Amino acid sequence: MTGKPADLPFSAARYFSLVNAPEFIAFLEAVTGIPSLRPDLTLLGGGVHEAGANGHFEIHVDFQKHPSTGLQNRLAVITYLNTDWTEADGGALELWNMKDNRSGATIPPLLGRTVIMGQSPVAAHGYPEPLPGSRPRRALIAYFYSQPDKPAGAMISTTRYIRRPGMPLSSHLQMTLRDIFPQPIVRSLRQIRSRFTHKRSR
Structure with a gap:
């Protein structure tokens, strides 16, 4: 995973300059109804994500509070970079139903597909099954924040992993x-x- 802006290749840096631009943030606010969104130019937890053979990401809930600014994590924007990806390649993003402790929806990581995912204490997600082949699974991830609507003590600043059946x-x-x-x-x-x-x- 590469998260420091200075370490990004040109094309990735260009992507983040576009999604962090005021025009795209206005689009996110219109789509989600969340006002006064702010980008994180340090790309904490974001950047270029890549997983190779047997790579996976257990079901988890993202950090709710930025450890430096104290702002509340409200959205993740994920764009996939996987050419000619098939179901056999695995790596589908699972959106987890916390109440029933099971997957509620799956999203294959197809080239160009962009997911706008709300962040909350119940927004569990991941791709828990190891990738079956040697093809790398790649994604670009950016987080967006706002002023907190809950006490600072009620927001976690670390990723929280979820125990699931079959783990x-x-x-x-x-x-x-x-x-x-x-x-x-x-x-x-x-x-x-x-x-x-x-x-x-x-």
């Missing part, structure tokens, strides 16, 4: 670690596991 045991363990330990410790444990796995594979 692998390894994912359950990772979520348990996140619940128990602070984020810096979880990151350190993940790095240790990655190094250990790399050594075993030699």
Whole structure:
């Protein structure tokens, strides 16, 4: 994932300059009914997202509060870059029904398809099944914010993962670690596991 504007290739930088332009933000406000939207020019959590073979993203709810500005995360705009993508390539975005703990809708990541997704404590989504082939799944993601309509303490500033039926045991363990330990410790444990796995594979 690339999120720093300075690290973006020209075409991606051009895309974000367009979606962050006042004209596009006015379009988002008209479509969603959310007034006074603001872009995040730092692309926190956004930018170019790419997943390779076996890549996946567990069902989750995005951070609700920007950790630096304190603004409320209101929208995600996702544009897919996958040429000649088929159902066999996997990677469909799942919009999760939190009440019934199941997928409510799926959106194949087809080239040029753009999803405007509202953000809230129940806006769970992801693509939890590992990609079956070697084709990379690519997307461009931008977030849009507004002044909070709820107390700061009621908004989470980190991604929250959702336990789901059929979830692998390894994912359950990772979520348990996140619940128990602070984020810096979880990151350190993940790095240790990655190094250990790399050594075993030699």
